[in-house]
Amino acid sequence: MDKLAKQYVEEFMAGIVAKNPNEPEFHQAVREVAESLAPHIVSDPVLRKMKILERIAEPERVIIFRVPWVNDKGEVEINRGYRVQMNSAIGPYKGGIRFHPSVNLSILKFLAFEQTFKNSLTTLPMGGGKGGSDFNPKGKSDNEVMRFCQSFVTELSRHIGADTDVPAGDIGVGGREIGFMFGQFKRLRDEFTGTFTGKGLDWGGSPLRPEATGYGTCYFAQEMLATRGESFEGKRVCISGSGNVAQFAAKKATELGATVVTLSDSSGFIYDPDGISPEKLDYVMMLKNVYRGRIKEYVERYPSAQYFAGERPWGIKCDIAMPCATQNELNGEQAQALVDNGCFCVAEGANMPSTPEAIAIFQSNKLLYSPGKASNAGGVATSGLEMTQNSMRLKWSREEVDEKLHSIMKNIHEMCVKYGTEEDGYVNYVKGANIGGFMKVANAMLAHGVV
Numbered sequence: 026m027d028k029l030a031k032q033y034v035e036e037f038m039a040g041i042v043a044k045n046p047n048e049p050e051f052h053q054a055v056r057e058v059a060e061s062l063a064p065h066i067v068s069d070p071v072l073r074k075m076k077i078l079e080r081i082a083e084p085e086r087v088i089i090f091r092v093p094w095v096n097d098k099g100e101v102e103i104n105r106g107y108r109v110q111m112n113s114a115i116g117p118y119k120g121g122i123r124f125h126p127s128v129n130l131s132i133l134k135f136l137a138f139e140q141t142f143k144n145s146l147t148t149l150p151m152g153g154g155k156g157g158s159d160f161n162p163k164g165k166s167d168n169e170v171m172r173f174c175q176s177f178v179t180e181l182s183r184h185i186g187a188d189t190d191v192p193a194g195d196i197g198v199g200g201r202e203i204g205f206m207f208g209q210f211k212r213l214r215d216e217f218t219g220t221f222t223g224k225g226l227d228w229g230g231s232p233l234r235p236e237a238t239g240y241g242t243c244y245f246a247q248e249m250l251a252t253r254g255e256s257f258e259g260k261r262v263c264i265s266g267s268g269n270v271a272q273f274a275a276k277k278a279t280e281l282g283a284t285v286v287t288l289s290d291s292s293g294f295i296y297d298p299d300g301i302s303p304e305k306l307d308y309v310m311m312l313k314n315v316y317r318g319r320i321k322e323y324v325e326r327y328p329s330a331q332y333f334a335g336e337r338p339w340g341i342k343c344d345i346a347m348p349c350a351t352q353n354e355l356n357g358e359q360a361q362a363l364v365d366n367g368c369f370c371v372a373e374g375a376n377m378p379s380t381p382e383a384i385a386i387f388q389s390n391k392l393l394y395s396p397g398k399a400s401n402a403g404g405v406a407t408s409g410l411e412m413t414q415n416s417m418r419l420k421w422s423r424e425e426v427d428e429k430l431h432s433i434m435k436n437i438h439e440m441c442v443k444y445g446t447e448e449d450g451y452v453n454y455v456k457g458a459n460i461g462g463f464m465k466v467a468n469a470m471l472a473h474g475v476v
Contacts, residue, residue: 026060026063026064027064027101030063030064030067031063033059033063033066033067034056034059034060034063037059037063037078037079038055038056038059040079041055041385044083045131045134046290047131047133047136047258048130048131048466049131050131050132050134050135050352050353050377051131051132051134051135051138053135053353053377053381054135054138054139054377055082055138056133056381057212057381057384057396057455058078058138058142058459058463059221060461061455061456061459061460062078062459062463063459065221065463066078066449071471072467075470075471075475077235077467077471080137080365080470081111081112081138081141081463081466081467081470084109084110084111084112084134084137085110085111085112085113085331086109086110086184087107087108087109087110087129087130088103088106088107088108088109088110088181088184089106089107089133090105090106090107090154090180090181091105091106091180092104092105092106092158092160092173092176092177092180093176094169094172094173094176095172095429096165096169096172097166097168097169097391102149102174102423104158104159104160104177104226105158105159106156106157106158106177106181107128107130107135107156107157107158107344108154108155108156108181108184108185108190108192109130109133109136109137109154109155109156110137110141110152110154110184110190111134111137111138111141111152111153111154111155112141112152112466113146113152113153114152114466114469114470114473115145115150115152115413115465115466115469116144116149116150116151116152116309117186117187117188117189117190117191118152118153118154118189118190119140119144119149119151119152119153119154119190119191119193119405119408119409119412120136120137120140120144120153120154120155120156120192120193120405121136121156121157121192121193121194121195121198122155122156122157122192122193122195122198122206123136123155123156123157123158123192123195123196123197123198123201124157124158124160124161124162124196124197124198124202125157125159125161125196125197126159126161127159128157128158128159128261129159129326129450130134132352133155133156133157134155135223135377136155136195136295137153137154137155138153138399139153139376139377139397139403140153140154141153141396141462142398142458142459142462142463142466143397143401143402143405143462143468144397144402144405144409145461145462145463145465145466146398146399146402146437146440146458146462147402147405147406147409147433147437148408148436148460148465149406149409149433149439150409151191151405151409151412154190154192155195156181156192157195157197157198158173158177160173160177160197161197162197162198162202162434163197163263163317166364166393167201170201170202170205171205174202174205174206174209175205175206175208175209177206178205178206178209178210178213179209179213181206182209182210182213182214184204185210185220186214186218186220187218187219187220187412187416189427191219191220191221191222191412192220192221193221193222193223193405193408194223194269196268196351199223199269200223200225200235203221203223203225204224206223207220207221207224207228207264212267213273218415218423219307219411219412219414219415219416219438222408222411222412223235223408225439226280226420229411229414229415230411231407231408231410231411231420231421231426232420232421232422232423232426233407233423233426233427233430234407234408234411235269235273236273236276236277236406237270237273237403237404237406237407237408237430238270238273238274238374238401238403238404239269239270239271239272239273239274239275239276239277239349239374239403240273240274240276240277240403240427240430241400241401241402241403241404241406241407241430241433241434242270242274242347242349242372242373242374242400242401242403243257243274243277243278243281243347243372244277244403244430244431244434244435245372245395245399245400245402245403245434245438246345246347246370246372246393246395246400247281248434248435248438249370249372249393249395249436249438249452249454250345250370250393250432250443252393253369253393253451255370256281256282257278257281257282257283258281258283258372259282259283259284260282260283260284260343260344260345261283261284261286261342261343261345262275262278262283262284262285262286262343262344262345262346262347263285263286263287263338263339263341263343263345263347263363263368264285264287264288264289264338264346264347264348264349264372264374265288265289265294265338265339265348265349265350265355265375265378266288266289266290266321266348266349266351266375267288267289267290267309267313267346267352267391268313268349268350270349270374270375270401270404271288271289271347271349271350271374272306272309272310272313272314274347274349274374275288275301275306275309276303276306276349278345278347279300279301279302279303279306284300285300285301285306286298286300286301286341286343286427287338287341287343288301288309288320288323288338289320289337289350290313290319290320290340290350292319292320292321292334292335293320293321293333293334293335293336294320294332294333294336294337294338295320295321295323295324295330295331295332295333295348296330296331296332296333296338296341297323297327297330297331298329298349299329299330303332305323305327306392308323308326309323313424320332321334323452335353335416337354337359337363337389339355339360339363340359340361340362340366341366342366342367343363343366343367344367344368344369344370345368345370345371345372346363346368346370346371346372346374347371347372347373347374347375348371348373348374348378348379349375349377349378351375351376351378352375352376352377352378353377353378353379353380354375354378355378355379355380355383356380356382356383357380357382357383357385357386359383359448360379360382360383360384360386360387361386364386364387364390364392368392369392369393370392370393370394371392371393371394371395372388372393372400373379373395373396373397373400373401374397374400374401375397375401376398376401377396377397378397379394379396384396384455387456388453391451393452393454394454394455395441395454396454396458398458398459398462399437399438399441399454399457399458402433402434403430403433403434406430406433406434407426407430410426410429410430415462437458437461440457440458440461441454441457441458441461442457443457444456444457444458444460445457445458445460445461449453
């Protein structure tokens with residue numbers, strides 16, 4: 026980066042930090058994009074004059090609201106709800122809802138900012154948004170979750186709609202929560218529209234939506250591997266997380282010939298040197314999705330595996346790493362351990378799971394490394410396909426959706442290669458994804474004027 030571009034980044038970030046104090050995750054996400062785009066922006070007087078990136082980094086609307094509900098003991102509890110409507114230049118706001126104690130404005134703004142570029146990369150007409158609450162569904166009864174979701178949507182329903190803002194699931198929000206929220210929305214608005222995605226197949230959902238983020242991450246990794254004449258066949262894969270994304274990433278990687286050896290949750294990780302076979306993965310899905318248990322219970326069922334409490338799996342020897350848990354779960358020291366152990370491909374299934382230090386290590390060692398906004402875009406892409414099916418009042422087959430998902434991930438990879446290939450031939454997927462996602466949004470904003 027030349028001097029002028031560096032000066033632009035520092036001046037731009039000084040303004041972001043001053044206007045958004047105490048929001049480190051948001052600062053981190055914006056800086057990563059700004060550093061990729063700075064050379065492009067400083068060379069284009071129109072982009073600079075019209076302050077396109079400055080406008081993208083300012084949410085169009087932020088909604089914060091009280092969510093009161095009654096627990097099973099008859100006690101009143103109060104949580105805080107959010108919806109960040111970041112950018113609608115290319116379509117209605119689109120992005121998940123997260124229920125987790127860590128949820129705050131900084132995290133949701135970073136997610137909504139990333140979502141804007143991710144949705145643009147899919148080529149589907151979707152803007153960027155994100156929402157959630159500091160409510161923790163763990164340990165709550167179905168009735169408590171239902172009452173919370175109904176209270177949450179009673180306020181949120183004023184601000185969303187099929188052509189305005191279409192939420193989906195995220196951490197802590199699966200099929201159960203989407204069902205409760207959709208039911209309350211339908212009740213309040215007296216309409217059956219595709220306002221939520223991730224719906225059940227019997228009431229407007231799309232085939233393959235639960236699998237889409239994990240499958241899409243593997244499809245993107247396939248394309249990366251192919252640039253070096255490699256594939257999943259015979260490779261050892263470390264995956265973090267054990268929720269929806271991790272489960273289906275493990276399933277698809279195994280189908281493609283890899284051996285998945287780790288999964289994790291917030292308490293620690295399991296390492297199975299024999300590999301997490303389809304039968305073992307079925308057990309994990311039952312454990313996590315039905316019984317809502319902890320990953321450490323895996324070693325009780327399969328004693329040849331090991332459980333490492335309070336640790337993450339990045340010290341285990343592997344060829345491919347797929348962080349599929351949460352933001353900033355993979356730091357510089359862990360990235361170096363992956364490199365030292367021979368890992369040559371990192372495909373992010375979560376949003377911003379690698380710290381800036383980790384990314385620098387991956388890129389300096391010329392690893393195949395893809396940011397989440399590119400490699401985990403399969404989830405929102407299939408949400409977009411669900412929106413299309415809802416609008417058309419029809420349902421495609423699993424095979425049709427899978428074919429479209431595979432095509433979208435291949436197209437995103439091609440865009441990253443187009444904008445991210447450096448002089449020495451190394452593909453900087455971070456730069457490619459940021460520039461590729463930015464251009465479509467920027468062109469739309471220029472066409473719309475100062476709004």
